[in-house]
Amino acid sequence: MLLIIRTTRHRYVVRREDVATLRAIHRRTGNGQETDEDQSVIMVELGALLDPEDVSEIQRRHALIVPLRRRTIALLVDAVDNLVDHAAVQPLPPLLHQRLHEPWATGVLLMDDHPVVQLDVRAIARSILLRRTRDTEQK
Amino acid sequence: MEQVSNRQMFASVITNPQSQDADRARVLTHLTMVFGGVAGLGCVLIIILAVIGIMPQQVIGAAFGIIGMVAVIVGGTLGALRSGRHTTASNIFLYGSLIYVVGVIYLAGGVTGPAGIAFLFPIVVAGLFGRAAESPRLFGVALVSYITLAFAETAGILQPQNNLPGLPRTVAFVIFFTSVGGLLTYVASLWSTSTLRFLEQTRVQSEELYETNQRLIEKNIQQVELGSELSAAAGELLRASHEQASGASEQASAVSQVSTTIEELGSTARQIAIAAEQVAEAARQTLENLSEGQEAVDKSIQAMDRIRSRMQDVSARVLNLGERSQQIGEIIDLINDLSDETHLLALNAAIEAAGAGEHGRRFAVVAAEVKSLANRALVAAKEVKGVIAEIQQATNAAVLAAEEGGKEVAAGVELAHSAGQVMDAIVMVAERTAQSSAEINLATAQQQSASEQVVETMREIADVARRTAAGARQVQDAAQRLTAIANRLHGLSQEDNARVR
Numbered sequence: 154m155l156l157i158i159r160t161t162r163h164r165y166v167v168r169r170e171d172v173a174t175l176r177a178i179h180r181r182t183g184n185g186q187e188t189d190e191d192q193s194v195i196m197v198e199l200g201a202l203l204d205p206e207d208v209s210e211i212q213r214r215h216a217l218i219v220p221l222r223r224r225t226i227a228l229l230v231d232a233v234d235n236l237v238d239h240a241a242v243q244p245l246p247p248l249l250h251q252r253l254h255e256p257w258a259t260g261v262l263l264m265d266d267h268p269v270v271q272l273d274v275r276a277i278a279r280s281i282l283l284r285r286t287r288d289t290e291q292k
Numbered sequence: 293m294e295q296v297s298n299r300q301m302f303a304s305v306i307t308n309p310q311s312q313d314a315d316r317a318r319v320l321t322h323l324t325m326v327f328g329g330v331a332g333l334g335c336v337l338i339i340i341l342a343v344i345g346i347m348p349q350q351v352i353g354a355a356f357g358i359i360g361m362v363a364v365i366v367g368g369t370l371g372a373l374r375s376g377r378h379t380t381a382s383n384i385f386l387y388g389s390l391i392y393v394v395g396v397i398y399l400a401g402g403v404t405g406p407a408g409i410a411f412l413f414p415i416v417v418a419g420l421f422g423r424a425a426e427s428p429r430l431f432g433v434a435l436v437s438y439i440t441l442a443f444a445e446t447a448g449i450l451q452p453q454n455n456l457p458g459l460p461r462t463v464a465f466v467i468f469f470t471s472v473g474g475l476l477t478y479v480a481s482l483w484s485t486s487t488l489r490f491l492e493q494t495r496v497q498s499e500e501l502y503e504t505n506q507r508l509i510e511k512n513i514q515q516v517e518l519g520s521e522l523s524a525a526a527g528e529l530l531r532a533s534h535e536q537a538s539g540a541s542e543q544a545s546a547v548s549q550v551s552t553t554i555e556e557l558g559s560t561a562r563q564i565a566i567a568a569e570q571v572a573e574a575a576r577q578t579l580e581n582l583s584e585g586q587e588a589v590d591k592s593i594q595a596m597d598r599i600r601s602r603m604q605d606v607s608a609r610v611l612n613l614g615e616r617s618q619q620i621g622e623i624i625d626l627i628n629d630l631s632d633e634t635h636l637l638a639l640n641a642a643i644e645a646a647g648a649g650e651h652g653r654r655f656a657v658v659a660a661e662v663k664s665l666a667n668r669a670l671v672a673a674k675e676v677k678g679v680i681a682e683i684q685q686a687t688n689a690a691v692l693a694a695e696e697g698g699k700e701v702a703a704g705v706e707l708a709h710s711a712g713q714v715m716d717a718i719v720m721v722a723e724r725t726a727q728s729s730a731e732i733n734l735a736t737a738q739q740q741s742a743s744e745q746v747v748e749t750m751r752e753i754a755d756v757a758r759r760t761a762a763g764a765r766q767v768q769d770a771a772q773r774l775t776a777i778a779n780r781l782h783g784l785s786q787e788d789n790a791r792v793r
Contacts, residue, residue: 154646156639169643175636177629213629215636233639 155242155262155271158217158230160200162207164269166242166262167217171274173225175233176216194218196227197281203257203272219278226278242271255280317373317381323417324385326478328366331392334471335359341463351464354399361392386430389414394437396468398450403442410472411438416479515781523778530771537764544757551750558743565736568729575726582719589715593708600701607694614687621680624673631669638663 155166178196196216200207209231216227242260250256257280260271335355341347342355365388372381393410397403411434418426444450638659645656 154642169646172643174643175639177633177636213632215632233636 156217157234157264157269158199158215158272159232159234160204160207160230161209161211162204163200164264164267165199165203166269166271167274168271171219172217173220174218176218176227178214178216178227178229180212180214180229193223194225194227195281195285196229199228199230199272199277202228202277202281217274219274221275221278221282224282226281228274228277317378320378320382320385321370321373324366324369327385327389327475328362330471330475331362332359334467335362337467338464346459346463351399358392358395358399361388361395365389365392382426386414386418386426387433389417390430390434390437393434394441396472397438397441402445402450403438404445408438410468413472413475413479416476416483519778519781522781523775526771526774526778530768530775533764533767533771537761537768540757540761540764544754544761547750547754547757551747551754554743554746554750558740558747561736561739561743565733565740568732568736572726572729572733575722575729578722579719579726582715582722586712586715586719589708589712593705593712596701596705596708600698600705603694603698603701607691607698610687610690610694614684614691617680617683617687621677621684624677624680628670628673628677631666631673634666635663635670638666 154169156169156172158165158167198209199217200209211231214229215231215233216229217233219226219228242262244250244260245253245258250259255276257273257277258270259273262269262271335358338347338355339352342349342352365385368388369381369385372378372384390411393413396410397405397408411431415427415430415434418430441450641659642656642663645652645659648655
């Protein structure tokens with residue numbers, strides 16, 4: 154099963170087994186990465202992460218909670234709408250998948266004759282945590 | 293009246309052929325009385341001398357005869373004078389005295405006697421009376437009487453009484469000579485007095501004539517000077533009359549022009565009066581319309597006030613509605629949050645149900661239903677929120693519109709007040725206009741009447757000017773004639789002066 158997530162400019166699908174749970178969050182500041190009251194949760198705007206121009210103004214955010222070993226990553230989107238069938242997703246060809254800089258996209262799903270990219274939110278969460286760790290170490 | 297003497301009277305009658313009959317009668321009376329007195333006194337003296345014996349007795353009868361003759365002459369003369377027949381009286385006296393002389397000649401010795409000189413008495417007296425034509429007749433009668441008497445003596449028909457002796461004859465001659473000489477002396481003295489008086493009167497008249505001539509010369513000189521002045525004045529009068537005639541003609545023309553202008557002015561005044569009447573009518577209509585408009589403005593102001601009050605009420609209600617809508621929006625947000633939470637819970641439940649496998653399938657169905665309900669609630673909340681947003685937008689627009697409307701109404705009220713004030717001002721102006729037009733109407737009526745009077749006066753003035761021009765022409769003619777008369781007078785005066793000098 155897949156979850157359809159919406160940002161301001163795009164729609165994506167993610168595997169539901171990659172998401173631990175869904176939460177509703179009210180955004181207080183406008184920066185891209187925020188920290189929840191629980192310091193172990195790192196919140197990141199998924200739309201701006203994938204497309205710098207995809208910036209949302211909606212205060213109420215849906216958070217895709219992806220727990221890692223030490224920290225939990227909350228990917229913030231405008232809305233999580235529905236579940237679709239997993240079988241309809243077409244996996245990326247190996248040539249294209251091997252040449253991605255980050256292995257965040259795993260397939261494409263046609264919805265209403267529009268292609269919707271399937272994201273690997275766990276890979277995205279790991280990249281975020283790795284980048285955070287690297288930045289912390291550089292400081 | 294000054295009483296003049298008989299001598300002066302007699303002299304005046306002699307020297308003045310135009311003397312009054314009364315004066316002549318007076319002189320003749322006096323002369324008759326002297327004649328009667330002298331003749332009677334001589335006869336009385338002869339009678340006395342005859343009584344005392346100096347004269348013979350036979351002369352007494354002749355003396356009484358002469359006295360009777362003298363009495364007849366004196367009585368006839370005085371009677372004729374008394375009856376106013378002066379010529380008859382003088383003829384009686386003259387011819388009576390001639391008969392008396394004839395008688396005396398007969399008694400004094402005939403034609404060859406000394407009494408022949410007595411014929412001079414009536415002839416001289418006739419001359420003294422200014423009756424020169426009577427003297428030749430008297431002389432003729434005396435001559436005829438003398439010749440007849442001489443013929444009668446020669447023929448022996450009459451015998452003159454010449455038989456007195458020496459002394460009586462001498463006394464008779466003395467008495468006769470004295471009486472006739474006295475009468476002639478008296479007449480001669482009167483003649484001399486009258487001659488002197490005549491000469492004196494002639495001298496006085498000459499002096500008066502000389503003085504009159506001198507005054508006449510002076511007057512002629514003055515007439516010459518006056519003639520010159522008259523000629524100059526006539527020339528000036530001619531020029532003045534010419535100028536007056538020209539001025540009168542110009543005045544008549546100017547008065548005619550003024551009259552025409554005044555008539556045009558009167559016509560203009562009538563047009564102004566008509567226009568003023570139209571203006572007054574327009575002002576009255578304007579006042580009526582303004583009255584209605586003022587009522588409409590007052591009503592509109594009241595309506596504007598009510599609209600503003602309503603608008604404020606509506607605005608308050610709309611604001612209240614907006615607040616309620618905001619509250620509803622908040623509620624909808626809450627519902628939306630709840631729906632979203634429910635949606636997420638349903639998703640999470642679905643996720644958990646998927647993780648539970650077959651055990652969670654039924655739970656997944658419930659979660660799907662819950663999610664569907666949450667989605668429907670979200671959709672409904674979204675729709676309601678959209679409606680609420682529209683309502684809020686509409687209420688905001690309504691509030692803004694109400695505020696704008698309130699401002700517009702306030703501006704309208706202000707404009708209505710301004711319009712009312714303007715209409716008040718217009719009413720005042722219209723009233724002033726009506727009053728002014730009435731005054732203009734009255735003034736133009738007065739002006740029209742005055743213009744008509746002026747036109748009538750101008751016509752009279754033009755008539756007077758025409759008559760003045762005609763009079764000036766007549767004066768001009770008169771001046772020309774006066775100039776001619778002055779020239780003639782000047783010439784005559786010079787001729788008179790030359791003749792007098």
